[in-house]
Amino acid sequence: MQNELLTIQHLTTSFKIEDHYYAAVDEVSLSVKPNEVVAIVGESGSGKSALAFSIMGLHARAKSEGSIAFEGYNLNSLGPNELNKLRGKHIGMIFQDPLSALNPLMTVGDQIQEALILHQPNMSKKERKRKVIELLNSVGILQPDVIASSYPHELSGGMRQRIVISIAIANEPKLLIADEPTTALDATIQLQILDLIRKLKDDIGAGIILITHDIGVVAEMADRVAVMYGGQIVEIADIHTLLSDPRHPYTRSLLRSIPSADTPKTKLYSIQGVVPSLKHLPRQGCRFRFRIPWIGESSHEENPQMHELSPGHFVRCTCYQNFWFPGEEDIQNGAS
Amino acid sequence: MALLDIKDLKVHFYGRSGLLSRKKKPFKAVDGISFCIEEGQTYGLVGESGSGKTTTGRAIIGLNPLTSGNITFNGRDLTMERRRGKITFDRNIGMIFQDPYSSLNPKKRVLDIVAEPLRNFERLSPKKELAKVQQLLAQVGISADSIYKYPHEFSGGQRQRIGIARAIALKPKLIIADEPVSALDLSVQAQVLNFMKDIQKELNLSYLFISHDLGIIKHMCDQIGIMYRGRYVEQGSSDELFSNPQHIYTKRLLSAIPVKEPAEREKRAREREAIAEEFQTSYHRYFDQEGLAYPLQHIAGTHYAAAQGTGGR
Ligand SMILES: Nc1ncnc2c1ncn2[C@@H]1O[C@H](COP(=O)(O)OP(=O)(O)OP(=O)(O)O)[C@@H](O)[C@H]1O
Ligand SMILES: Nc1ncnc2c1ncn2[C@@H]1O[C@H](COP(=O)(O)OP(=O)(O)OP(=O)(O)O)[C@@H](O)[C@H]1O
Ligand SMILES: [Mg+2]
Ligand SMILES: [Mg+2]
Numbered sequence: 001m002q003n004e005l006l007t008i009q010h011l012t013t014s015f016k017i018e019d020h021y022y023a024a025v026d027e028v029s030l031s032v033k034p035n036e037v038v039a040i041v042g043e044s045g046s047g048k049s050a051l052a053f054s055i056m057g058l059h060a061r062a063k064s065e066g067s068i069a070f071e072g073y074n075l076n077s078l079g080p081n082e083l084n085k086l087r088g089k090h091i092g093m094i095f096q097d098p099l100s101a102l103n104p105l106m107t108v109g110d111q112i113q114e115a116l117i118l119h120q121p122n123m124s125k126k127e128r129k130r131k132v133i134e135l136l137n138s139v140g141i142l143q144p145d146v147i148a149s150s151y152p153h154e155l156s157g158g159m160r161q162r163i164v165i166s167i168a169i170a171n172e173p174k175l176l177i178a179d180e181p182t183t184a185l186d187a188t189i190q191l192q193i194l195d196l197i198r199k200l201k202d203d204i205g206a207g208i209i210l211i212t213h214d215i216g217v218v219a220e221m222a223d224r225v226a227v228m229y230g231g232q233i234v235e236i237a238d239i240h241t242l243l244s245d246p247r248h249p250y251t252r253s254l255l256r257s258i259p260s261a262d263t264p265k266t267k268l269y270s271i272q273g274v275v276p277s278l279k280h281l282p283r284q285g286c287r288f289r290f291r292i293p294w295i296g297e298s299s300h301e302e303n304p305q306m307h308e309l310s311p312g313h314f315v316r317c318t319c320y321q322n323f324w325f326p327g328e329e330d331i332q333n334g335a336s
Numbered sequence: 337m338a339l340l341d342i343k344d345l346k347v348h349f350y351g352r353s354g355l356l357s358r359k360k361k362p363f364k365a366v367d368g369i370s371f372c373i374e375e376g377q378t379y380g381l382v383g384e385s386g387s388g389k390t391t392t393g394r395a396i397i398g399l400n401p402l403t404s405g406n407i408t409f410n411g412r413d414l415t416m417e418r419r420r421g422k423i424t425f426d427r428n429i430g431m432i433f434q435d436p437y438s439s440l441n442p443k444k445r446v447l448d449i450v451a452e453p454l455r456n457f458e459r460l461s462p463k464k465e466l467a468k469v470q471q472l473l474a475q476v477g478i479s480a481d482s483i484y485k486y487p488h489e490f491s492g493g494q495r496q497r498i499g500i501a502r503a504i505a506l507k508p509k510l511i512i513a514d515e516p517v518s519a520l521d522l523s524v525q526a527q528v529l530n531f532m533k534d535i536q537k538e539l540n541l542s543y544l545f546i547s548h549d550l551g552i553i554k555h556m557c558d559q560i561g562i563m564y565r566g567r568y569v570e571q572g573s574s575d576e577l578f579s580n581p582q583h584i585y586t587k588r589l590l591s592a593i594p595v596k597e598p599a600e601r602e603k604r605a606r607e608r609e610a611i612a613e614e615f616q617t618s619y620h621r622y623f624d625q626e627g628l629a630y631p632l633q634h635i636a637g638t639h640y641a642a643a644q645g646t647g648g649r
Pocket of ligand 4: 156157158390
């Protein structure tokens with residue numbers, strides 16, 4: 001396809017645990033167009049961050065297979081130097097854990113300047129300082145001058161997160177990977193950050209990969225949504241279809257757990273069982289089947305494939321056809 | 337009498353200077369806030385990022401020295417201890433930290449993590465300690481054979497439960513929960529919130545619940561305080577605040593709650609624009625010359641909102 005910004009094909013990223021490699025990202029294919037926001041949601045440990053790190057080429061000790069093409073360049077074939085140049089200048093990443101992304105011994109202002117020096121070496125010192133203040137302003141930091149000369153531990157959780165955001169957008173990347181960019185932020189600042197991301201999209205046509213647990217943020221921003229479970233994409237659709245007609249049992253369960261400002265204070269829905277660890281993740285058959293044991297084995301495919309239900313709406317495995325929630329047996333029996 | 341009574345709490349930090357100017361001024365992270373938490377109730381603290389919520393929680397537990405104000409807890413005046421700035425943990429106050437990944441020491445086994453408060457406050461024989469830890473883990477739904485495992489062997493939700501087991505080890509009356517679920521996925525989040533409500537009933541616990549998620553705040557809290565730059569702008573029951581917000585910052589916060597459906601995007605964008613404009617035009621009615629909120633004024637029932645100034649500059 002000609003106009004894709006990023007095309008990922010059959011990407012598999014594996015981590016070594018006790019001498020064996022286990023895939024945290026398993027045969028994932030995904031593309032992002034310029035000006036498009038693709039959201040990735042999924043259970044904790046489903047491989048969202050691992051996917052993001054793979055695109056950035058930041059996994060030092062993991063094994064990665066498959067292809068990643070950015071603006072037609074195959075990222076796998078670039079050497080470390082070329083990759084470094086591309087990252088930061090054309091691909092920006094907002095890391096999920098701001099504290100580990102920041103250097104504790106350097107003021108945050110210097111860290112933003114560092115990103116600028118690396119990719120815009122011709123900028124004068126004065127210009128750079130002005131740019132730092134401008135960036136901090138744009139992420140809603142009051143007294144940017146004082147904050148720039150603070151160390152990470154002197155800042156609140158949300159302020160640190162915004163520092164990481166200013167570093168990611170400092171060079172106006174064409175692709176922004178935002179991993180939980182607003183979890184530590186209040187609703188008003190969250191909105192400001194989301195607007196900033198939209199602006200990057202509108203002004204320079206950036207493509208965005210937005211990883212988040214917050215379905216509200218997805219509803220606010222996304223054009224398309226990919227749902228991950230156990231290292232695989234289990235459902236993908238445009239935002240309207242995904243929220244109004246979710247099909248995969250995992251997607252439906254996820255959407256059921258949302259507490260919202262206008263639901264009554266009843267018990268929230270949660271998925272049975274625990275998130276499997278990488279080592280113990282079932283890799284044969286439908287990976288979600290152990291979390292919905294009331295659904296008969298025969299409903300699942302032996303080797304679950306993606307099924308296209310309508311243009312662009314794909315669901316993995318056939319179990320979606322026979323899925324119901326506990327307590328809904330009657331409806332199910334009545335219907336069949 | 338309230339379980340926790342905070343009066344005019346101030347926490348100031350000294351010693352930061354600017355990038356452009358080198359003058360040092362005290363930084364007023366918490367600048368005169370007051371609230372009460374009743375036994376068995378959940379008090380929610382929301383507000384701007386950097387408005388002093390974590391600092392407030394840390395001051396109550398004794399991790400940040402008070403600059404001034406009073407803290408009375410469980411009938412005891414903690415003010416003097418807290419002012420001296422020495423860390424004096426109170427066994428009746430527990431804390432759940434925001435980050436389940438970094439708040440548990442990776443080098444310690446679950447047994448040692450959960451037993452830590454017991455070792456500080458109760459001298460139990462190793463046998464009794466083991467039994468107590470197993471009982472605590474059972475209470476949070478972690479299998480007893482997990483005691484010799486390390487934190488990295490657990491999922492985020494399980495780690496958060498281990499943190500909760502540690503927080504309830506001494507049967508505290510109050511738990512300060514700083515963003516306890518924001519790092520968790522929705523399903524695990526639901527599990528932890530359900531669990532926090534269950535043990536609240538069982539142990540007659542009170543919570544100071546800090547969160548950015550207004551859906552969660554509404555689901556969990558009886559009373560809510562809204563902070564902006566170290567001060568309160570509004571306080572009241574969740575009904576009072578959500579259905580009748582008074583302060584412009586509260587209105588702005590509520591309008592910023594994400595939409596539920598993409599179809600609402602445009603309508604909400606217009607509402608937000610209107611409120612942002614009101615924020616600009618009426619700014620000086622709500623904030624003083626330094627951009628800080630005025631003192632609270634009674635509205636009705638338990639509802640208070642920062643007074644409106646005269647609008648002068
Ligand atoms: N460096 C690593 N070494 C070994 N295993 C890892 C490593 N990084 C991640 N994993 C494992 O890979 C799986 C995917 O992790 P990842 O961080 O991508 O999850 P995630 O979807 O981002 O979850 P969350 O929503 O909690 O951030 C998990 O089982 C995790 O434990
Ligand atoms: N040790 C410290 N030294 C100097 N300033 C500090 C220190 N700790 C906190 N601050 C400042 O106090 C203010 C309040 O921080 P706090 O962590 O309480 O905010 P918060 O309301 O919890 O924000 P968030 O929602 O982002 O977590 C911030 O401006 C922060 O920079
Ligand atoms: Mg992640
Ligand atoms: Mg905080």
